[in-house]
Amino acid sequence: MKKFFLLVIGYWLLVISYYGCAGPYQQNKRRTITIKGSDTMVILGQRWAEEYMKKVATERPQVGADRPQVGAERPQVVIQVTGGGSGTGIAALINGGTDICQSSRPMKENEKKAFSGKQKKEVKEIPVAIDAISIYVHKDNPLKELTLEQIKNIFTGKIVNWSNLIKGWADKKIVAYSRENNSGTYLYFKEHILNNEDFATDVQTLPGTAAVVNAVSKDLYSIGYGGIAYGKGIRFLKVKKDEKSSAVEPTPENVYKRTYPISRELYFYLAGEPQGEIKNFINWVLSAEGQKICEEVGYFPLR
């Protein structure tokens, strides 16, 4: 028993002494960058932040007790990423509550006006990645393409049977899969495809794109949407803007050419031209290394 208590006390002494010693050095050379905004982009922002902080930490000369002054040229960079929604991020930027605002939509004119009115400078818009949503069906489903209008009607429950979409295939109910309502993909789909109408009540919601892909691959009469993930057993549908336009496949080329209709740019907004450490960070985000992370998280890099 005694030994145990001694161990516990010893452990706490160690912890306290570690933080006690390490604290002052780190605090001296520390630059905190806050990023706030779109929930869609939180994961992307966090991955960027992690990688960048790691990179900066390895580039900095080691700050040890024996040579505390060597790392003086470059501060340690700490990046804090929070969500809350694009609107929240923009409001924070206007009020000077964040360094960088992540937004999955372009800033509105009146928001820009509010910003320049309050901060006395122009807002700086930097596209940082591209997001696209694809529509999937089972690989044996004969359906090839859908218009945006049809997609909307399927998910709002106005088209309920496959016979309304394909002649002479199957008289079966369309089983629609969606993402949970806490995901950015859900909100984007609801805003841009459903024009803010409600999803039908029998649309099933699954946790994660992987779950949607899996469910669609097992279910011949189903349809689902999500990021452009590559899954076995499913097929991507071509999407038409309206009856007259041509059907476009969700390939990277079409997303870049902006011909695929369900894609959008993701932005960073800053208070004026970036400076100092923020500038270094943004340059890195736009570099090949930073853009590679977009692909890892499931978005498209800018070209």
Next chain:
Amino acid sequence: MKKIIHFRVKPRIKEWIIETLIRSSAVIVIVSLILIFLFVGKETLPIFFSSEIKQEVNLNRLFLPQARQNEKFVWQPISTVPKYSIIPLIIGTLKTTIIALLFALPLAIGAAIFTSEFAPTWLRELIKPAIELLAGVPSVVLGFFGLIVLATWLQNIFSWTFRLNAITAGIALGLAILPVVYTVTEDALSAVPNSYREGSLALGANVWQTAWGVVLPAALPGIFAACVLGFGRAFGETMIVLMASGNAAITSLKFTDSVRTLSATIATELAEVVVGSAHYYTLFFIGTFLFVFTFINNILGQWFVQRLRKRLHGET
């Protein structure tokens, strides 16, 4: 019995310290339970008292049918006109719970009767730990099993419209409560004194008659307690239903429809909800509802078990 007390002065302080520690741990358990209830309950108050929140969500909107063209009960919190009826969620929870009980109770009680009354010792030593091992399977694994394997099997056999539905989720949920019900039932059967069995066998009844006519009735209060425990577990279980039920809030009595349960709704929506919004308070209301419901269920269960016990043993 003769009491042996050693009078020594020094250990008294030690005893006092240990006693206080033990007593305070008991108090901490109760206090934390009360505090959890208070804090969760506190977050639901705006639904009753804040006029601003009440405009968006109130008891009427939560429970009663709303005047709308097609559907009277809708859970659609993210919407231009948010709809907060928790009736589809309650129906969904009850549907999965009923299926889980229908699946698990006969299996668990049957297995318990077999192991305690019929099985030879070596087989019993094999079955008992095996079933109890099932309790160690994390619920997320059971949910994954339901989502990937079970749903495909059932769809291949029955070809339901919804691959993920109340029956799929209910069976996966049944696997989770099976070991709980089994263990408690087995204990109840084993606790029946051997003199009952011997008496019955001496009167000429065979093993089967003894098990069915004597041991089972004697163990009934314990078995009932097992069922109550299983019900409570199934009602509040989250991960399995979140993965295997499809999570569509449909108001229907059909068991082959997809369902959304109370617990799964909290789990998915609380992470991203705006703190202080009507949606946020509604989720806490659902949490309080779950808490109160399982609490009442357990109390009623306890009370009924005691009554049963008195009727079976008390008067003799």
